[in-house]
Amino acid sequence: MDVGWIIDEYMLDISAERGCGSIADAVRSAGHDVHIAASSLRGGVDIPDWSGRCVVVYGSFRFVRQIQRAAPWPLTPGAFAETGNLSYAAFGAHLGDLLLNDDFVILPFGEFRRRGLGPWGGRCFLRPSAVTKSFTGMVVSAADFKHEMNSLEKLSSVMPEDLVVAASARDILRETRFVIVDGKVVAGSTYGWNGNDDIGLPIDDDSSELADRVACHPWQPDRAYTCDVALVRQEGRIVARLLELNSFSCASLYGCDMQAVVEAVSAAALDEWRDHNGLV
Numbered sequence: 001m002d003v004g005w006i007i008d009e010y011m012l013d014i015s016a017e018r019g020c021g022s023i024a025d026a027v028r029s030a031g032h033d034v035h036i037a038a039s040s041l042r043g044g045v046d047i048p049d050w051s052g053r054c055v056v057v058y059g060s061f062r063f064v065r066q067i068q069r070a071a072p073w074p075l076t077p078g079a080f081a082e083t084g085n086l087s088y089a090a091f092g093a094h095l096g097d098l099l100l101n102d103d104f105v106i107l108p109f110g111e112f113r114r115r116g117l118g119p120w121g122g123r124c125f126l127r128p129s130a131v132t133k134s135f136t137g138m139v140v141s142a143a144d145f146k147h148e149m150n151s152l153e154k155l156s157s158v159m160p161e162d163l164v165v166a167a168s169a170r171d172i173l174r175e176t177r178f179v180i181v182d183g184k185v186v187a188g189s190t191y192g193w194n195g196n197d198d199i200g201l202p203i204d205d206d207s208s209e210l211a212d213r214v215a216c217h218p219w220q221p222d223r224a225y226t227c228d229v230a231l232v233r234q235e236g237r238i239v240a241r242l243l244e245l246n247s248f249s250c251a252s253l254y255g256c257d258m259q260a261v262v263e264a265v266s267a268a269a270l271d272e273w274r275d276h277n278g279l280v
Contacts, residue, residue: 003027003056004032005023007027008038008058010039011059020199027262029262030259032266045066055269064079083247089106092104095214098214098242102241108160108162109161113160124139124140173238174198175191175231176211178207178214182224182268183216185215186264188207190203191254211227
């Protein structure tokens with residue numbers, strides 16, 4: 001049985017700009033149906049008549065939410081995007097010993113602003129706790145503290161009660177994204193960050209081994225998700241540490257083996273669909 005994939009046009013454009021493979025082409029190659037759509041600021045989005053079929057949604061958080069709200073029937077499984085399990089607070093509670101920012105503190109943004117950078121020696125890493133990320137993680141220093149706080153409030157609409165993660169700033173050498181499905185790492189790719197061009201470089205053994213540890217952990221946030229691993233210099237040697245987890249349905253895949261990803265995610269989706277419909 002084939003799976004219907006509803007894919008965000010925006011995500012395909014981003015992949016093309018990076019010179020990466022197309023998940024839509026991989027879906028077609030695997031014999032599944034593809035429907036490409038675009039999100040709208042007005043909330044309207046084109047949905048195919050796939051009632052009763054196994055459906056996977058892949059795109060930005062806004063796109064996924066619009067599809068889920070607009071669909072006239074329940075989507076099964078719909079999106080692999082368990083946002084509650086993918087907050088920093090959730091995965092940090094289970095995987096804290098693997099985290100790069102293992103000294104993290106979670107507190108309301110307003111309280112972080114009131115306390116300032118004193119607890120972190122005048123420089124810290126800051127990001128939202130929610131996986132939907134109202135702003136991109138950043139390093140904040142004393143020299144630009146006031147400016148950054150004002151920008152987050154005015155440009156990113158961060159509210160005083162929004163939970164943020166604060167931790168010691170670390171210098172990262174390389175980052176790799178892995179796709180995990182049903183407790184197994186099915187693909188991985190280094191990716192560009194901080195203005196570099198690191199997409200598709202060879203993946204080191206330490207990063208792969210850490211991703212395997214996350215995949216084999218008794219606690220899993222979802223059947224399909226992504227795991228970002230960083231290489232850092234620590235006590236004179238280079239080690240791999242966990243950066244964060246993200247939803248599969250809303251994550252860029254960079255230079256991952258798209259065919260392997262589509263086959264694994266489609267199999268998981270069909271399994272959920274059969275279970276939902278009482279089929280063996």
